[in-house]
Amino acid sequence: MMSKWQGSAAICINDKNELLMVLQGKPQEKKTWTVPSGGIKEGETPEQCCRRETFEETGYIVSVKERLKIKNGFIGEIAVEVAYFSVSRTGGQMQIQDTDSLIHEIRWVSQEELLHLELSFPEDLSFLIAVLKTEKNEGVERA
Secondary structure (H helix, E strand, C coil): CCCEEEEEEEEEECCCCCEEEEEECCCCCCCEEECCEEECCCCCCHHHHHHHHHHHHHCEEEEEEEEEEEEEEEECCEEEEEEEEEEEEEEECCCCCCCCCCEEEEEEECHHHHCCCCECCHHHHHHHHHHHHHHHHHCCCCC
């Protein structure tokens, strides 16, 4: 029987249209960038997981606005399903408090910077760029 891993990811954009990202990786691994994310624990909803993982990885308290997409894929024999949520920061302050010591840096990233980062999930790049463009168009900077 094939096992399935389910997780949640947070898309958090600040008022400068920068995306909240974390540099992650095990000590012996190459470190790569991703949005705050992680696995759903038993009894947890995807939204609760999204809030918890964001807080654990960044120190920020967020509220979930909407589900943006579900990404399905495989890592080896394991089916992977990740729900991406648009979140807004409601409190907390930037600090790494990840108990697994997998997070090495937290950064707000512009669309331009995003193009030059080594991503944990390169397949997410076009989606992340599209979200940043959408947010910018809905923001105050409309010409």
